[in-house]
Amino acid sequence: MGAVSQSAEINEAYLRAQFQRCSDFVLRSFTLKDQTRLILVYLDGMIRSESVEDNFLKPLLFDGLPQGIDRILSLVEMFRREWLPLTSIKTEDSLDGLVACVLQGGLGILVDGEASALVAQVQGYEKRGIEEPQKESTLRGSKEGFVEHLRTNTSLIRRRIVHPQLKMESYTVGKYTQTEVVLSYMQGMADEQVLSVVRDKLDKIDTDGIIDSAYIEEWLENNSFSIFPQVQNTERPDVVVASLLEGKVALIANGTPSVLILPITLWSGLQSADDYFERFVFVLLIRTIRYIMTFISFALPAIYVALSTFHPEMIPSYLMISIATARESSPFPTVVEVFLMMFIFDGLQEAGVHLPNQLGPVVSIIGALVIGQAAVEAGIISTPIIIVISLTGVATYTIPRYSATLPFRLIRYLLLFVTGMLGFVGFAFGIIFLLIHLVMLESFGTPYLSPVAPFDGKRIKDILIRYPFAPKSGRNKKGMGR
Structure with a gap:
């Protein structure tokens, strides 16, 4: 009618x-x-x-x-x-x-x-209060996090950017849910080409419903089959504000506390909000450790298999003797042992995530201790494998954003597979193909490895180190999360 x-x-x-x-x-x-x-x-x-x-x-x-x-x-x-x-x-x-x-x-x-x-x-439905995001907690920064109410989230941004150049365009997405989505950006700072692409993609979304911002994320990505995210999600208003001041774009969807930020690079997932709340001298050490641990999180199991199985001459004699002694009673090849322990470790991790808060950590810790100790005593798994997988798991947890850990967890299995067949030759091919994919990948026109490839001397200052905020340092005073 x-x-x-x-x-x-x-x-x-x-x-x-x-x-x-x-x-x-x-x-x-x-x-x-x-x-x-x-x-x-x-x-x-x-x-x-x-x-x-x-x-x-x-x-x-x-x-x-x-x-x-x-x-x-x-x-x-x-x-x-x-x-x-x-x-x-x-x-x-x-x-x-x-x-x-x-x-x-x-x-x-x-x-x-x-x-x-x-x-x-006269809307008056119940909504959750503002709390600190559990997955993005900081030691010194703001304790406010986004909630499921759209206007509460936009107000958290407005309170931090008190300027009319902050624009918020509204869209309605989803045939049945009629979800309101707000496109936020700083006029004059955001790339007009990126804004045009985002507006076009939002208009073309054809789906029955939007339950979470993740639904929008898949419609926005240029390469849906890439294991690397091309849109960043966060529950922290200060991260969104810093990104807006850097010329990025934010998408705020009603009904979800996760706000999308684009475009992003590989380094966006490896940077923490705490990097911008501590002195820049200490951030150099912290980021160096984090990048090394990131490499360990997906490469260590494959390197161990390559050294112990294909290239034992590269290991010192006394260390190789210890490894061979520990593996003497193991009935499986090294690559099978590593795969089994990686599989069990990821299974315990998923169990800890989905169990109630009171039981999750207990099951994860006790399960890992009991299974690992029992497997070693039974001679099924050797002790060095336990050390390698434990160090790999700890290295994974040094990555600040959970969504950034998922690609490296999958790469870990792929590298183990090719290394188990070809040794370091397979490992080298795996790393080369990974780099080729990252070089070719883009996020809304921004190269994924930027500013390293292509090289940008001005912006690379915020990758490994963080320059001080003082104007005399020559650093652009825009904030975190580049």
């Missing part, structure tokens, strides 16, 4: 048909001064009932029509001026539009004889 009818009966019948078998749908009908029929429609639990009572029902039922007002041709206009002064209101001429507003938590007001409806924005 199209426009709002002047007949209250027709409008009521249409609304009841649309919300048939919806137990939370409320339609209240009453007559004003025994003459004009009014209809109120809303969803129970989606509005602030006290606001409706104080700003509409009580004045309407007890005070009656306002006196001394100017000539008003419609009751809808009178309601707009007199009875809803404390709420955001708008006029809706379409019944389908009215239904959409009610579904989003609006209060619909229909007047018999009027061909338009009034919608009062």
Whole structure:
């Protein structure tokens, strides 16, 4: 059906048909001064009932029509001026539009004889309070994190960037969920070409629903089959603000605390917010350790297999004797041992993530200790394998962002496979193919290995080290997460 009818009966019948078998749908009908029929429609639990009572029902039922007002041709206009002064209101001429507003938590007001409806924005559903993100906690930085409410999230950004150049464009995505997505950027800083691409991709999203920002992420990526993410997600407002000030773009979706940032590079996932809250001298040491541990997290098992199986002459004699002695009773080849322990370690990690908070760490720690110790005593797994896999797991946890660890966990298995067949030759081929893929990969026109490849001397200062914020250092004072 199209426009709002002047007949209250027709409008009521249409609304009841649309919300048939919806137990939370409320339609209240009453007559004003025994003459004009009014209809109120809303969803129970989606509005602030006290606001409706104080700003509409009580004045309407007890005070009656306002006196001394100017000539008003419609009751809808009178309601707009007199009875809803404390709420955001708008006029809706379409019944389908009215239904959409009610579904989003609006209060619909229909007047018999009027061909338009009034919608009062009195949303009042429950939402989670602002808390520190558990997966991105910092020692010194802000303790605020995004929540599932869109306007709360946009306000967290607005409070940090107090400037009209901060733009927020709204989009509606999802056929059934009608999820509001906000495109945020700094006008004059963000790349217009990137903005154009993002707007085009958002307009082309054709899906039944958006439950989380991850759904949008897959629609935005240029190379969906790459194991490396081309969009960064974060729950920290300060990271989003710093990225916006660097000319990046943020996507905020209603119903999820994860905000998307683009474009990104490989180094974005290896940088922590704490890097910008500590002195730059210490950050050099921390980042060096982190990059070395990142390499260990996906390369150490393959290197161990290559050295102990194919190239034992590269290991000192006394160390090789110790390794051979420890493996004497093992019934499996080294590559099989490493694969089994990696598989068990990842399985325990997933169990710890999905179990309740009280049981997850206990199961992970006790399971690893019991299984590892029992496997060594039974002679199934050698002791050096336990050391290698444990060090690999610890190295993985040094990567600040969980989404950045997933590609390296998969690469670990791929490198182990090719190294188990060809030794260091296979390892070298695996690293070469990995570098080729990273060099060819882009995130919205930005090379994934930028500013290392292609080389950019000005921007590379924030990769291994962090220059001081003082202007005399020559560093661009924009913030974290480059």
